Amino acid sequence: MIEFRFHPLRLLTALLRPLDPALMLILGALLGYAFVLIASASPERMDSQIVHVGVALAAMWLVASVPIQRLLSLALPLYVLGVLLLVAVELFGEVSKGAQRWLDVGVTRIQPSELMKIAMPLMLAWYFQQREGRIGVADFLVAAGLLALPVGLVVVQPDLGTSLLVAASGVYVIFFAGLPWKLIVPVAVVGIVGIGSIVAFGDTLCQPGVDWQVLREYQKNRVCTLLDPTTDPLGKGFHxxxxxxxxGSGGVFGKGWLSGTQTHLAFLPERHTDFVFAVLAEEFGLMGTLVLLLIYLLLLARGLQIAMNAATLGARLLAGAMTMVFFTYAFVNMGMVSGILPVVGVPLPFISYGGTALVTLCLGVGILMSIQRSRTAGSA
Amino acid sequence: MTEFAPEQRAARFRRRVVVAGLFMFACLALLAARFHHLQVARHEYYLTRAEDNRIALMPVSPNRGAIVDRNGVPLARNYSAYTLEITPSAVADLGATIDALGEIVAIDERDRQRFRKLLAESRNFEGVPIRSRLSDEEVARFVAQRYRFPGVDVQARLFREYPEGASASHVIGYIGRINTRDVEAIEGRGEEANYRGSSHIGKAGLERSYEAELHGRTGYDEVEVNAGGGAVRALSRTPAVQGNDLELTLDIELQKVAEKAFGERRGALVAIEPSTGGVLALVSTPTFDPNLFVDGISVPDWKALNESPDHPLLNRAIYSTYPPGSTYKPFMALAGLESGKRTITQRMPDPGYFMFGGHRFMDDKVGGHGMVDLHKSIVVSCNTYYYQLANDLGIDGIAAFMAPFGFGARTGIDVPGEAEGVLPSPAWKQRRFRKPEQQRWYGGETISVGIGQGYNAFTPLQLANALATLVNDGKMFRPHVVRYVVDAATGARRMIEPEPMRVLDLDPRHLAAVRAAMEDVNRTGTGARAFRGADYTSGGKTGTAQVFSLRGQRYVAGRLAERLRDHSWFIAYAPADAPSIALAVLVENGGFGSASAAPIARQVLDYHLLHARRDEPAAEDPEAVAEGE
Incomplete structure (x- = not known):
């Protein structure tokens, strides 16, 4: 009898040991929110989302229980594997919804670009760790090359959303590794001024007959559709x-759970995946959106705290980059759904329905937990 | 190691973390501001819109423009029929649904295969057709049991039809279902919105090259929807704008006469109106039925077309290239006159061969033609005269004279898929070959080029257009099959290629001398037998393109396998004084030009000059005046 009472407890402690309590709370809040929204947007998918969450948490636990230096030592093989798979997709990949992203490996289909979202920051963090203490301009060039290869392969699939995320994950590592400000500032200024001027003078620039010199006519049309969705009212503009x-119709307190007219009259496209945020905003209003922002802020804060406290350079870079990747998912998705960013296929992190993205994101959380644990283990 | 990294580096990292944190906070604050703007400041506006939002936009596909020949005979048109469509997102089990449907309407394996393919390529939540062209009975059977099939619907759709079938199929081409490559092309042109709701696109021929004219503009229906998302009633309509019609220069009756004249033989014919560059007939035999392609061609049909040794899908008139043989001689003669290397009256002896570099270049006639001037050289097709002339002009001289006639260059015709051909020159050889010994130009090669053999490789279209230019006093048009693009709604007509592309500076006396000789070809020379008793005057020239090098042996057609026999050429124009038609005929493995190609030319000229419906100028002139204003 005693043994029966004693053993489950020990097992539980063993199971919980790798997990960071703060991150678990935050993750629990997000996943709970996700279930509430899926129950409204697409209740028939509830069962499969439960399976997704189970798989994702198991993957997270697995990664969290591996010391971070061990994970970093896998960086190069994972990166090479990822690049090879991307090349294979280009050569033998399956076409689905107009893009070549999937690779059929007999039992299942895999999406190698998803692996790259983890392998990319891992690889660069590992690289900079190898070069610690003598990081120079050449290292940033090498890092840029390591980044450009897989991003290029994802861009040609074509998958704008994923290539953006893979690129961002690498750029963040490079940023934290100390890329000089004199290189960052000019690029940022040019980008902001360029985008700003297009947005400000969009109406004039999009008149027919205005020649943009550097861009071809169809490229101009793309940009103009982003600025004025009404020119494509049946497609992306409609979304x-x-x-x-x-x-907007959600107001401060929302229309109430299960009561969103946009959601339930089927006006919202992709309402359980990329546009799930609109369901949240319609049914729970500004309060609901601010709560979500707050949970994300807590996640980012915890991530940066783990980065600050991390024991090694590789761990620091990885933790910082992972945190900013979470941020990028959230910002790009909410920006796109609320109409301030172009439509690229990026899900709302931990909330959107779908297994692939959830597993990737939970692996990221697992990495943060592993970093946090490796630090406490080292200092203890 | 790492634990003792200098404090400076750790401090820099912490600073960056702070920057990153501030940046992320700022971005999320920006989002919060945006939410406040939408949900508080503009809440009333969006709430009203949400309440009014019972309106969905549905695309309305435009009718594709029709294609008619120069006399208004329809060559491509639309007809209405029913299709059975499945909306995949609304169906739980596609396989079971299709099986159940198969008990009501006939669905064969081909339909299933096509459905799977379309499903994989479909990007949105639109219906994917499982069966097209339902019979009335099938429609009735399905409608009676529709309640069993949520997400399945019958739609009235327009289908494309080519009433003339295999005639002129290489010109008109065909449409087919939009595939992933087409989608990329459409996105590349920024035309996504206009193709919303379109299922087909031009894949070949004019259907492809004039896609932008034929397709039209997609319209939108604003539809009020109920809580289930189903359409209740139409509120307003932005009508689709029908695609423009194409009126061709092609005469389909003439085309059919030409196709019939070929019989079972492989070959090509291009007939051009010299004064406009309009193509009257563009034949490539064998042909194929474009109607097979409209809904996705079946595997056996595709195999039959694709694996046939006669290559029916190949457009020989514009894509196959052949040496022009003796049809090159009128152009060579003109080169001799224009360069001053020859005069019209100058005579030279023909012993039956021409010696060059220790090699005898033989004439067809044993013992030669005696004394030969320019006129006789064309009428009897004397090789020796041109061996000598080619040697005098030199390969660069020949290439420089022939290039402006369009030899070895794409003419720019509005039918897609044109080949460039080869106008041989030392510079071309340099580009074409890798090894230095192959790159060298040999004098003997110039001699072969002079009688239209050797590396010369031109399309029948190039030859026809060069002839049209020659008989049009050097005024060269870009050949075109479409005469007018017609706005179906207003009837406004826009003319294609009204102006000459270039004008060659040629001495009229030289042109007259060459044309006089070509007229005598049909009167007394190599074309006389085919043109005996014609009720009009004409000019022509036979030609034979070598397929197989005999290395000095005498050519006896019977001894060679059919596919190794020479190609037969004939070029002709009529009436002689003011030609309304200039053509080039090629019969693959047809032997001598006088025997197989010339009779085809005769039949086509007979029809065009004696039987063809004439243009009615009275009907066209008011339009022309209206356009001039």
Missing amino acids: IIQSTIAI
């Missing part, structure tokens, strides 16, 4: 128009 209506 944005309908999702802003959903958000």
Whole structure:
């Protein structure tokens, strides 16, 4: 009898040991929120989302229980594997919804670009760790090359959303590794001024007959559709128009759970995946959106705290980059759904329905936990 | 190691973390501001829109423009029929649904295969067709049991039809279902919005090259929807704008006469109106039925077309290249006159061969033609005259004279898929070959080029257009099959290629001398037998393109396998004084030009000059005046 009472407890402690309590709380809040929203947006998918969450948490636990230096030592093989798989996709990949992203490996289909979201920052963090103490301009060039190869392969699939995330994950590592400000500032200034001027003078620039010199006519049309969705009212424009209506009509307190008219009259496209935020905003209003922002802020804060306290350079870079990747998911998705960013296929992290992205994100959380634990283990 | 990294570096990292934290906070604050803007400041506006939002936009596909020949005979048109469509997102089990549907309407393996392919390529939540062209009975059977099939619907759709079938199929081409490559092309042109709701696109021929004209503009229906998302009633409509019609220069009756004249033989014919560059007939035999392609060609049909040794899908008129043989001689003669290397009256002896570099270049006639001037050289097709002339002009001289006639260059015709061909020159050889010994130009090669053999490789279209230019006093048009693009709604007509592309500076006396000789070809020379008793005057020239090098042996057609026999050429124009038609005929493995190609030319000229419906100028002139204003 005693043994029966004693053993489950020991097992539980063993199971919980790798997990960071703060991150677990935050993750629990996000996943709970996700279930509430899926129950409204697409209740028939509840069962499979439960399976997704189970798989993702198991993956997270697995990664969290591996010391971070061990994970970093896997960086190069994972990176090479990822690049090879991306090349294989290019050569033998399956076409689905107009893009070549999937690779059929007999039992299942895999999406190698997803692996790259983890392998990319891991690889660069490992690289900079190898070069610690003598990082120079040449290292940033090498890092840029390591970044450009897989990003290029994802861009040609074509998958704008994923290539953006893979690129961002690498750029963040490079940033934390100490890329000089004199290189960052000019690029940022040019980008902000360029985008700003297009947005400010969009109406004039998009008149027919205005020649943009550097861009071809069709490229100009793309940019103009982003600025004025009404020019493509049946496609991407329609999504944005309908999702802003959903958000705006939610008001301060929302229309109430299961009561969103936009959601339930099927005006919202992809309402359980990329546009799930609009469901949240419609049914729970500004309060609901601010709560979500707050949970994300807590996640980012905890991530940066782990980065600050990390024991090694590689761990620091990885923790910082992972945190900013979470941020990028959240910012790009909410920005797109609320109509301030172009439509690229990026899900709302931990909330959107779907297994692949959830597993990737939970692996990221697992990495943070592993870093946190490796630090306490080292100092203890 | 790392634990003792200098404090400076750790401090820098912490500073960066702070910067990153501030940046992320700022971005999320920006989002919060945006949410405040949408949900508080503009809440009333969006709430009203949400309440009014019972309106969905549905694309309305435009009718594709029709294609008619120069006399208004329809060559491509639309007809209405029913399709059975499945909306995948609304169906739980696709396989079971299709099986159940198969008990009501006939669905074969081909339909299933096509459905799977379309499903994989579909990007949105639109219906994917499982069966097209339902019979009335099938529609009735399905409608009676529709309640069993949520997400399945019958739609009235327009289908494309080519009433003339295999005639002129290489010109008109065909449409087919939009595939992933087409989608990329459409996105590349920024035309996504206009193709929303379109299922087909031009894949070949004019259907492809004039896609932008034929397709039209997609319209939108604003539809009020109920809580289930189903359409209740139409509120307003932005009508689709029908695609423009194409009126061709092609005469389909003439085309059919030409196709019939070929019989079972492989070959090509291009007939051009010299004064406009309009193509009257563009034949490539064998042909194929474009109707097979519209809904996705079946595997056996595709195999039959693709694996046939006669290559029916190949457009020989614009893509296959052949040496022009003796049809090159009128152009060579003109080169001799224009360069001053020859005069019209100058005579030279023909012993039956021409010696060059220790090698005898033989004439067809044993013992030669005696004394030969320019006129006779064309009428009897004397090789020796041109061996000598080619040697005098030199390969660069020949290439420089022929290039402006369009030899070895794409003419720019509005039918897609044109080949460039080869106008041989030392510079071309340099580009074409890798090894230095192959790159060298030999004098003997110039001699072969002079009688239209050797490396010369031109399309029938190039030859026809060069002839049209020659008989049009050097005024060269870009050949075109479409005469007018017609706005179906207003009837406004826009003319294609009204102006000459270039004008060659040629001495009229030289042109007259060459044309006089070509007229005598059909009167007394190598074309006389085919043109005996014609009720009009004409000019022509036979030609034979060598397929197989005999290395000095005498050519006896019967001894060679059919596919190794020479190609037969004939070029002709009529009436002689003011030609309304100039053509080039090629019969693959047809032997001598006088025997197989010339009779085809005769039949086509007979029809065009004696039977063809004439243009009615009275009907066209008011339009022309209206356009001039």
